[in-house]
Amino acid sequence: MLHAVLTGIPLTLGVTAAALIIGTLVSLPLLACTLSGNRLLWLGARMVIDLLRGVPIVVWLFIFYYGVTLGSAKLSAFGAAVLGLGLVSGAYLAEIFRGAVSSVSAGQFEAGRALGMTSRGLWADIIAPQAWRVALPGYTTYGIGLLKDSSIASTIGVAEMVFQAGNFARTTGNGIVVFLLAAAVYILVSVPVGILSRRVDERMSAVVAR
Amino acid sequence: MVRVRDLSKAFGGNPVLEGVDLTVLEGTVTALIGPSGAGKSTLLRCMNLLERPDAGEIEIGSHRIDARSRFSKRQLYALRRETGMVFQHFNLFPHMSVMRNVVLPQQRILGRSKAEAEHRAQELLARMGLADKGGQYPNKCSGGQQQRIAIARALALEPRVMLFDEPTSALDPEVGAEVLEVMKELAAEGMTMIVVTHEMGFARNVCEDLVVMADGGIIEQGDPQRIMGDPSHPRTRSFLHAVLQR
Amino acid sequence: MTFFADAQEFLPALLGGLRVSLLLTLLSLLFGLPLATVLAFGIRSHNPVLHWLSVAFVEVGRGAPALVVLQFMYFGLPTAGLTLSAMASATLALTWTTGAYCAEYLRGGLSGVPQGEIEGAEALGMTWGDTLRYIVIPQGWRIALPSLMGFAVILFQTTSLAYTVTVPELMSQAYSIGSSTFKYLTVFVLAGILYAMISIPATWLSVLVEKRLNKHL
Numbered sequence: 235m236l237h238a239v240l241t242g243i244p245l246t247l248g249v250t251a252a253a254l255i256i257g258t259l260v261s262l263p264l265l266a267c268t269l270s271g272n273r274l275l276w277l278g279a280r281m282v283i284d285l286l287r288g289v290p291i292v293v294w295l296f297i298f299y300y301g302v303t304l305g306s307a308k309l310s311a312f313g314a315a316v317l318g319l320g321l322v323s324g325a326y327l328a329e330i331f332r333g334a335v336s337s338v339s340a341g342q343f344e345a346g347r348a349l350g351m352t353s354r355g356l357w358a359d360i361i362a363p364q365a366w367r368v369a370l371p372g373y374t375t376y377g378i379g380l381l382k383d384s385s386i387a388s389t390i391g392v393a394e395m396v397f398q399a400g401n402f403a404r405t406t407g408n409g410i411v412v413f414l415l416a417a418a419v420y421i422l423v424s425v426p427v428g429i430l431s432r433r434v435d436e437r438m439s440a441v442v443a444r
Numbered sequence: 445m446v447r448v449r450d451l452s453k454a455f456g457g458n459p460v461l462e463g464v465d466l467t468v469l470e471g472t473v474t475a476l477i478g479p480s481g482a483g484k485s486t487l488l489r490c491m492n493l494l495e496r497p498d499a500g501e502i503e504i505g506s507h508r509i510d511a512r513s514r515f516s517k518r519q520l521y522a523l524r525r526e527t528g529m530v531f532q533h534f535n536l537f538p539h540m541s542v543m544r545n546v547v548l549p550q551q552r553i554l555g556r557s558k559a560e561a562e563h564r565a566q567e568l569l570a571r572m573g574l575a576d577k578g579g580q581y582p583n584k585c586s587g588g589q590q591q592r593i594a595i596a597r598a599l600a601l602e603p604r605v606m607l608f609d610e611p612t613s614a615l616d617p618e619v620g621a622e623v624l625e626v627m628k629e630l631a632a633e634g635m636t637m638i639v640v641t642h643e644m645g646f647a648r649n650v651c652e653d654l655v656v657m658a659d660g661g662i663i664e665q666g667d668p669q670r671i672m673g674d675p676s677h678p679r680t681r682s683f684l685h686a687v688l689q690r
Numbered sequence: 691m692t693f694f695a696d697a698q699e700f701l702p703a704l705l706g707g708l709r710v711s712l713l714l715t716l717l718s719l720l721f722g723l724p725l726a727t728v729l730a731f732g733i734r735s736h737n738p739v740l741h742w743l744s745v746a747f748v749e750v751g752r753g754a755p756a757l758v759v760l761q762f763m764y765f766g767l768p769t770a771g772l773t774l775s776a777m778a779s780a781t782l783a784l785t786w787t788t789g790a791y792c793a794e795y796l797r798g799g800l801s802g803v804p805q806g807e808i809e810g811a812e813a814l815g816m817t818w819g820d821t822l823r824y825i826v827i828p829q830g831w832r833i834a835l836p837s838l839m840g841f842a843v844i845l846f847q848t849t850s851l852a853y854t855v856t857v858p859e860l861m862s863q864a865y866s867i868g869s870s871t872f873k874y875l876t877v878f879v880l881a882g883i884l885y886a887m888i889s890i891p892a893t894w895l896s897v898l899v900e901k902r903l904n905k906h907l
Contacts, residue, residue, distance in 0.1 A: 288886035288893070290850035292861060293878055300868060301875030345535035345594075348492055349549045349601065350524040352517075359548060363539050382755035389757075389854060396757055403765045410769040413762035417754035424753055 238402040239415050242395030245312075249384040249394060252316040254377055257323025264328035269335060279328070286325035291386050294318035299390040315387035319380065326376055334369035335361065367438055374431035378424040385420075395419060445470055446491065446605050446636070451500030451511075453486055460486045461497070462660045468605070468653070473637045475647035475668065478657035479683055484640045487657070488607050491638070492527040493520055505604050525553065528598030532610040534590040536582035536597070542569070543578035546597045553601055561600070568596040572626060588619035592626055599630075606630070608639040624650075644687055648672055656680045696876045700867050704877075707863030708884050710777075714859060715846045717781045722788025723838075729793035730800060744793070751790025756848045759783040764855035780852040784845065791841050792834075799834030800826060832903060839896035843889050850885070860884060 267279035286294075299314035309317065338361055346356040388397035399416040403409030446468040453461040461483045468474050476484040489495040491502060497511040504526040509515050537545050546565035550556045556564070569575055572592040582590055591611055598606060608627070612620030624643060628650050631637060641647060647654055647668050654668035656677070664677045675681045732744030751759070763779035774782065803826050811821040853862035864881040868874040 284890050284893070285886060288889040289882040290847040290861070290885055292850045292853075293864075293882045293885060296861075296865070296868075297875065297878045297882065301878055339535075341531060341533055341535035342537065344494055345529075345531065345537070348494060348524070348527070348529035348531075349597070350521055350553045351549070352521070355552050359552065360537055364537075367539065382753075385755040385757045386851065389851075396755070396761065399758075400761060400765065403761070403769075408769050409766035410762070413758055413766045417750065417758050417762070420755060420758070421750065421753035 235402060235406075235408075235412050236415065238398045239395055239412065239419060242393065242398035242416075243419065245387075245392060245394040246381070246384055249312070249315050249319065249387050249392060250377070250381045253319035253323055253384065254380055256316060256320025257327050257380075260321060260324025261327035261331055264324060265331045265335070268328065268332055283325040283328055286322050291318060291322055291383055292389055294322060295386060295390050311387070311391045314390060315384075315392050319383060319387070323376070323380055327373070330372040330376060331365065331369050334365040334372070337368045338364045370438075371431060371435050374427060378427055381424060382420055445503070445505070446638070447501075447503040448487070448491065449501040449503075451487070451490060451497050451502070453483075453490060453495060453497045460660050461490070464500070464660075464662060466655065466662065466665075468636065468638055470636055471634045472652045473631045473635075473639065473650055474653040474655060475651040476638065476640045476655050476657060477642070477644075477647060477683070477687075478663075482657040483660045484657050485609050488529075488609050488638060488640050491605075491607060492524050492529055494529075525601070526604040527607055528601060528603035528605075529607045530591070530594050530598055530609065530611045532613050534582075534587070534594045534614075536590055536594055538581065538583055540581075541578065542574070542580050542582060542585065542593050545582065545593060546600050549597060550600050564600055565596070568599055569593070572596050573622075586619065587615045588622045591615065591623045595623075595626060595630075605636040605638065608637065608641070610640050610642070612641070612643060642687065644672070644684075656683070658683070693876055696871075696873055697880055700877055700880060703863045703867060704860060704880060704884060707858060707860035707881075708888075710857065711846065711849045711852075711859040711861075712888075714777070714780055714784065714849045714852060714857065715842070718784035718788045718845060718849075719842060721781070721785040723792060725785060725789030726792035726796055729789055730796040733793065733797055734800070747786075748790045748793050751786045752794070756784065756787050757851050757854065759786055760851055760855050776852075776856045780849075780855055780857045784848065784852075787848070788841070788845060792838055795834045795837040795841065796830060798837070799830035799832070802833040803829045835903065836896050836900035839899060840893070843892045843896065846892070847885065847889060 264279045264283060267275040268283075270276065295315055295318040298309055298318050299311060302309060302314075342360055342364065343356065346360045351359070384394060385396040387394055388400065391397070395416050399412045402412045446466075448464060448466045451461055451464040452459070464483075464487060466487070476487065478484055486495055490497045490500075491504070493502070493509070499511050501508065501510050502523065503509075504523055507519070507523045507526060509519060509523055536542075537548075540548065543562065543565055546568065547558065547561040550561035550564060551558060554561075566575070566578065569578060572595065574589060574592055574596070577585060577589065577593070582593065585593065595606075595611075611627070612623050615623065620643070624646050627637070627639070627646070631650050639646070639651070651668050654664075654666065654671050655662055656664040656671065656675075656679075658679045664671055664675065664680045671680065672684060675684055729744045729748055732740050733748065735741050735744070760780060760783040763774065763783045764776065767774060767779070807825055807829075808821060811825045812818075816824070849857075849859055850861040852859050853865060856862070860881055864877045867877045871877070
């Protein structure tokens with residue numbers, strides 16, 4: 235039984251990590267558009283973010299898995315799961331990052347500009363490092379949430395932890411312990427990540443008391 | 445030389461500056477005073493284009509920008525490079541050590557090597573009486589120290605003119621005095637300075653030129669001693685009366 | 691266009707599913723919010739048994755994916771001799787999730803009530819029960835309201851996972867139409883639109899409420 239759950243762990247972690255990477259990459263252009271000051275770009279990004287967040291993840295996965303064909307090829311279950319979870323993550327992360335950027339005071343932008351920094355230098359050296367520090371707790375919390383949401387990949391047949399647990403329950407008719415075991419693994423993985431992030435946050439804010 | 449011609453700026457339909465003309469000679473110290481809402485800070489922020497004026501011309505050294513015509517990013521940076529600015533709330537970068545606050549802009553904007561930039565930073569910090577503060581983070585420093593670090597950061601870029609936007613308003617009087625002392629030394633060395641201030645003592649004793657603003661325009665300009673002794677404009681009179689009462 | 695013709699054909703069944711999704715959301719909130727209130731006070735309790743029991747209930751409810759809780763109730767409990775209908779097990783699972791998440795929001799709301807106001811009420815001679823009833827709980831609710839509304843939207847979206855335990859909600863209707871007509875894309879896009887048509891305005895509403903409340907606080 236333990237074996238069934240454990241064999242699912244690599245895919246659970248794999249889906250989570252791949253979706254987090256895609257989500258981070260997707261969030262950046264969305265963030266840039268919402269901060270650009272261009273009304274059209276802002277509106278476009280807003281619509282994409284609201285739509286991605288407004289539709290349940292499982293619907294996105296089904297659309298990508300059953301609905302999207304590239305020529306005659308279909309997306310693999312893993313591909314569809316990572317793409318769907320990644321896009322939705324991009325929308326949520328863009329909002330987390332936007333909040334963090336708006337927490338950096340206007341004076342920081344002004345000081346950088348008054349020193350003659352280019353906007354690229356200003357973002358790279360001044361704004362991003364400060365915003366990242368503010369965003370980190372939210373980013374980790376989202377990552378833990380994503381770990382749990384990766385279980386939805388089981389609905390399109392990705393053989394991660396919940397898929398394995400379900401299989402075990404169906405074939406043996408013994409479902410109570412196996413699901414408890416799966417739940418325990420999620421909790422066991424998320425607790426240390428949460429503690430670690432709080433530790434890092436405390437250490438960083440100890441250096442730079444804001 | 446710094447010259448501003450016919451400068452206008454409005455925020456959301458409210459005119460803040462209306463056709464302002466101002467000339468500041470090389471090596472002089474000019475004080476901008478006047479009631480709040482007069483447009484002093486906006487005028488200062490237009491000079492380095494932190495605010496983009498609606499109309500008018502700004503000329504610093506050999507660089508000139510006409511607000512009505514298009515200008516390139518390159519022209520904008522070239523003009524800004526001639527100026528250094530000091531803010532009311534210091535605006536140091538909280539995620540960098542004091543040393544790095546002064547070093548990084550030199551590397552990025554002047555392309556100085558790290559060693560060269562550190563050498564210059566150490567020199568400036570020592571002059572500000574902060575030789576031992578390089579390794580600290582800004583928020584561990586007092587307000588007066590932070591403002592002197594901000595001055596060092598601006599000076600490190602070798603500006604032609606320094607713009608001060610109420611540099612002591614956020615400080616206790618005795619701490620503000622440390623900052624004013626540093627500014628006085630700078631003035632004595634011949635730095636061109638434009639200072640928005642409420643420190644009448646500094647305006648009278650250190651500045652060569654006094655500019656009184658009200659309602660988005662300059663109402664009086666000239667020798668500080670003369671204007672403070674015998675203001676000709678009624679608004680100047682009532683403003684000075686109110687300030688000197690305190 | 692075939693999309694609209696198909697849409698017209700599928701819509702009645704999908705709307706029937708949506709009704710079940712909304713019902714499941716409502717039931718989970720109906721049972722989950724009182725549970726959350728009890729848990730919020732349980733966590734603040736000085737009784738160690740009550741405290742740790744509440745903490746465990748909340749941490750498991752938040753730490754385990756909703757999908758796992760759902761499957762546990764439907765496929766797991768029968769092993770222990772307790773067989774519930776699909777709708778009952780889904781309601782039970784989402785009630786747990788709701789109780790766990792909302793307990794945290796309520797706890798945040800309760801500790802957001804300024805200590806001075808509680809002391810003020812006590813100084814007026816109000817009993818602890820009255821202080822709780824007239825000062826702490828109404829304000830705590832108000833502070834927590836935007837997060838609770840945000841959670842309600844998430845909960846509504848989470849009901850889409852109840853199709854895995856055969857609740858005939860929107861996603862389940864879409865899936866059965868898809869597998870009989872093979873028009874997967876059309877039917878899932880339609881389902882997505884229906885979910886979005888409720889989630890997006892509801893999110894806007896919660897943002898609006900948050901802004902309104904911030905103005906008064």
